[in-house]
Amino acid sequence: MLLVAAVLVLAGPALAQEGGEAYRDFPIVGSRVAIWVIAQLHLLFGAFVLAVPLFAVTIEYMGMRTGDQRYDDLAHEFTRLLTMAFSTTAIFGAMLLFMLLGLYPKFMSYLSSIFSATFLPYVLLFFGETFSLYIYYYGWGKLSPRVHLSIGVLLNVIGILVMMVANAWVTFMTSPAGIDDSGALVNVWDAIANPTWMPINIHRVIANVAFGGSIAGAYAAFNFLTAKTDEERAHYDWMGYIGNFVAIVALLPLPFAGYYLGREIYAFNQQMGITMMGGVFSWLFIVQAVLIGALFLAANYYLWLGMARIEGAERFRPAIKYLLILLTICLMIWATPHSMVASLEESRKMGGAHHPVLGFLGVMSAKNTAVNLMILTTYISFLLYRRGNRIATVAWARSGNIAQVAIFVGAAAVVIFLGVYGYYVEASVRIGFSVPQVGAVLFAMIAVTVIDAFLFKDCRETGGIRWGEISPRSQYALLLLAISFTWLMGLMGYVRSGLRQHWHVYGVVRDTSADAFTPTLGYATMVVSVTVLIFFAFLVFIFWLSRLSQKQAYRAQS
Amino acid sequence: MPDKQNGRGLPVIAQVALVFAGAYLLLRFSVQPPIPSSVLGMYMFFVGVSLMLFVSSDDDRFAEFKRPLIQLLTAREHKVPRLVLGTVFPLLVAYLGYAGAHTEIAPPGQQRTVHPAPPNEIDFKGKRIDVLTAENPFRHLAEEEPEAFREHVARGKDVYYRNCVFCHGDNLEGDGLYAHGLSPIPANLADPGTIAQLQESYLFWRIAKGGPGLPVEGTPWDSAMPAWEKFLDEDEIWEVILFLYDFTDQHPRSWEE
Incomplete structure (x- = not known):
């Protein structure tokens, strides 16, 4: 898998330049929707894969500090989800690259001409991330705690760098820099550090943590609702609480990071700013408001229900109203x-x-x-x-x-x-x-x-705290939290990408394909929603796999 | 035992219904002109969701809330009310479906207006104007030469009352003589939500190109604004913009330092 990815990334420019066609068709749904769905799936899994190590390492560190084995076990359980999601991320990444090269050869050729210098570092970082992840997972309990934790930190640093490289490509498309009037490369660092690069980096790191926390919470909720013993319920109740805690902590600063990104987009180009906040895309911000409202309500509701299992918390119930x-x-x-x-x-x-x-x-x-x-x-x-x-x-x-x-x-x-x-x-x-x-x-x-x-x-x-005695309704709140986060990422990702309208690279490379129009909001939200459904179908499969790996061997059972 | 929560006399389900109805009446009648039904529906959705969250955030309260419903649907002695509900409820749904489909003949509803996004540059009588960066050439006079600035504002006033007043009104409130023959009515320029939100270059584009120059995205547009480039020169447009801000005591949008 890694080799395929490496070969594809490095051979991309050459492959993309073959032939004179600018576009090729994808059957039934068309090229744009095909790329849209695959890119979104890659991004969702990528966000999860980047986020989980951030809080797995934090939880592991808490376990080290407090000496409480439960933290260590929890961090290990989160990491098990990670190893499965990692390969899925890589598969979607490879698919995305294949399809971009096949369906948008001319555009990819241009993007390669700008960013070819970043491809080799990207592949090397990707190798580094893979190796550190597997050492982190398989070295659990086998390496000295300090060494293990250091590898976890290294995994996070490399993971964030991988994200930042990919962010450079995608933000360049929105706010190109480091090129001359003809679009030719002048300075690759300026192209990387374009106006929306750092806002996206910050926004994505925080949003990934919120999203990862909510997905981990959904995993705990899924297991809580299907648990057969009180011990299992207590464990997954606690895990859900941690997941929700991580999600809320990251959710609180997220609107500020989003505001910063929006402000930079507006500052880069008034037209894009108005299209986003006052123009055709402004409706999606009403949908966003409803979804963010759902997030806040669900997070609070979960805490209020959780208070029922805390002896002594009754005195705070009147405040809920x-x-x-x-x-x-x-x-x-x-x-x-x-x-x-x-x-x-x-x-x-x-x-x-x-x-x-x-x-x-x-x-x-x-x-x-x-x-x-x-x-x-x-x-x-x-x-x-x-x-x-x-x-x-x-x-x-x-x-x-x-x-x-x-x-x-x-x-x-x-x-x-x-x-x-x-x-x-x-x-x-x-x-x-x-x-x-x-x-x-x-x-x-x-x-x-x-x-x-x-x-x-x-x-x-x-x-x-009577862990495991929380109302099942709270677990549905956790599931709602995960679904709302995923939906929001799809929706706002579409806004960020759709803002370019009929440009592949805003103001530089025009989209001359049959898809060079802004789809209706209804159609766009349908594509986002279907993508969310596909993502959750994969996620449930991964959750199931994770439980399967925990089961006793078939022979031992019989 | 009566259906109570916290010792209050009213059953929980009735409390919920009362709060919901109260919120509806408050939102429906306390704000004038009335809130459009699209927004009112959204508000009531939030109120309904919040009420259900409140009821279900406490196990005892939730059980009290559900009890009359469960009794109605299952208890032997409630057979008659159940039959009535089983008849009336589908009829109500059918009526709502019918009422929704059977609408009065009326002009189509006003879709939400969006702010049209300006092009990056426009061609003004053969001259290229960058809409992103263009500045009002007379704006700097406000500080440097106040008298000259007042002269340009006065010229802008003249332009306004010769050309724009018929639709945008004496006080720039979008209520000129012709305003009510138009749908949508002209923009209320005195509203802090209109020109104060925009840069002067944006206004230049909208005045110069008018309704015909609105962008392809977000179509169909409803704008009766003429393309004033056919009647005014560049200075006149910048001057009338000075007047719009001066008269309404507003400032154009500018970037932070």
């Missing part, structure tokens, strides 16, 4: 479109497509305020969950709690004040407000966590 009301209001603001679909009569009453009252909720000031408050609310849910069975015993417990509440109120006040003030200043100032808004929320989360750590040092416990 208020957190939910706040989340719902923020979600409604987040999803309110700026200009609305309305009947003729409705638009006449509104005096156009903009509602005179709700129109104010359709702009970025309101959206940023809503999402920051949703993040704060989710953090409060997590904090209450964490405190479920703990009672602070330090002398300054009361003042500590008051300080925490003051920090939350202060951060919310800053977010709301800047959100409202944003309507009274010009756009360039308003865009700048997003930074202190985010800063206030991050500050609140860090400060409250630090206070909490000291507040609950040597605390009194009111009871234990």
